[in-house]
Amino acid sequence: GAVVSQHPSRVICKSGTSVKIECRSLDFQATTMFWYRQFPKQSLMLMATSNEGSKATYEQGVEKDKFLINHASLTLSTLTVTSAHPEDSSFYICSARPGGPNTGELFFGEGSRLTVL
Amino acid sequence: KQEVTQIPAALSVPEGENLVLNCSFTDSAIYNLQWFRQDPGKGLTSLLLIQSSQREQTSGRLNASLDKSSGRSTLYIAASQPGDSATYLCAVSGTGGSYIPTFGRGTSLIVHP
Numbered sequence: 001g002a003v004v005s006q007h008p009s010r011v012i013c014k015s016g017t018s019v020k021i022e023c024r025s026l027d028f029q030a031t032t033m034f035w036y037r038q039f040p041k042q043s044l045m046l047m048a049t050s051n052e053g054s055k056a057t058y059e060q061g062v063e064k065d066k067f068l069i070n071h072a073s074l075t076l077s078t079l080t081v082t083s084a085h086p087e088d089s090s091f092y093i094c095s096a097r098p099g100g101p102n103t104g105e106l107f108f109g110e111g112s113r114l115t116v117l
Numbered sequence: 118k119q120e121v122t123q124i125p126a127a128l129s130v131p132e133g134e135n136l137v138l139n140c141s142f143t144d145s146a147i148y149n150l151q152w153f154r155q156d157p158g159k160g161l162t163s164l165l166l167i168q169s170s171q172r173e174q175t176s177g178r179l180n181a182s183l184d185k186s187s188g189r190s191t192l193y194i195a196a197s198q199p200g201d202s203a204t205y206l207c208a209v210s211g212t213g214g215s216y217i218p219t220f221g222r223g224t225s226l227i228v229h230p
Contacts, residue, residue: 006160034217043206043222044161092160093160106151106208106218108161 002028002098006109013084014117021079021112023094030096035067036105038091038111050077050094084116121209123221133145136194140207145185148210151218152181152192155204160224164205187212187226197228 003026013019023033031052035046041102049057056069068080071114076098081088093111097104121141130136140150149168153161165174165181169188172183180193194201204225208218 020225046217049217073210091158095161095218104149105163105166106210107163110160111158113158 002026002096002105004096004107004109006094006112008112009110010113010115012115015085016083018080018082019084019114021081021092021094021114022113023077023079023096023109025098027095027097028098030077030098031074031094032102033071033077033096035053035069035077035079036093036095038093044093047079047092052077061112073087082115086116089114089116106117119147119209119211119219121207123205123207123224125224126222128227130197130226131228132197132199132228132230134197134228136197138192138194138205138226139210140190140192140221142188142209142219144211145188146212146215147185148212150181150183150190150207151210152190153206153208155206155223157204159201161206170213174211179189195216197226198200199228202227 005024007022033050035047040046046059047062049072050069052071058064069079095106095108124139137197151166152164155161166172167183178195180203183190204223206223209217210216
């Protein structure tokens with residue numbers, strides 16, 4: 001299947017700093033990527049839909065100034081958690097579909113564990 | 118708004134049993150349904166994808182069925198093994214907008230030797 005790579009897999013930072021997480025589609029182009037957040041023993045919560053070359057579409061309740069999403073190319077989307085606080089500690093996962101947003105199988109990155117001290 | 122429910126929430130079985138995991142959804146206007154596996158602290162691994170026009174898909178010991186009209190899918194695992202222990206998630210993608218997938222809360226499976 002297609003490969004989606006996420007980096008870093010783990011990051012620990014101090015409260016008030018910003019953290020950037022990268023999501024790359026390695027063997028296909030992705031016009032749309034999805035960013036999720038997952039709390040322990042919970043399902044995935046969609047945060048936003050990242051659209052190449054345009055602004056991301058955020059889900060209700062997700063602060064767009066807090067979670068900055070940039071999708072500057074067809075293979076890379078980034079999520080920046082700005083001025084991180086302990087409550088932002090979570091598991092963040094991205095996903096993408098080869099061939100565009102409305103075709104076929106969804107593939108996920110390995111996830112990024114963020115711990116804010 | 119699409120809602121996806123997975124039953125049971127947790128399952129613990131001895132090795133060798135055949136298992137059925139259930140997924141139900143409220144809006145039958147779907148594009149596809151996908152089953153995933155998630156190991157602790159890891160991302161999601163795609164297991165099976167069923168398009169809305171299909172009724173089932175098979176891969177090895179796994180078989181997934183889809184009854185779109187009744188809003189149900191089942192994942193059948195034959196001859197379960199300890200390595201099957203994981204959380205199984207189903208995701209339903211709608212037909213509008215970016216075909217955003219909606220996830221169930223998952224079934225946590227433990228297969229003990």
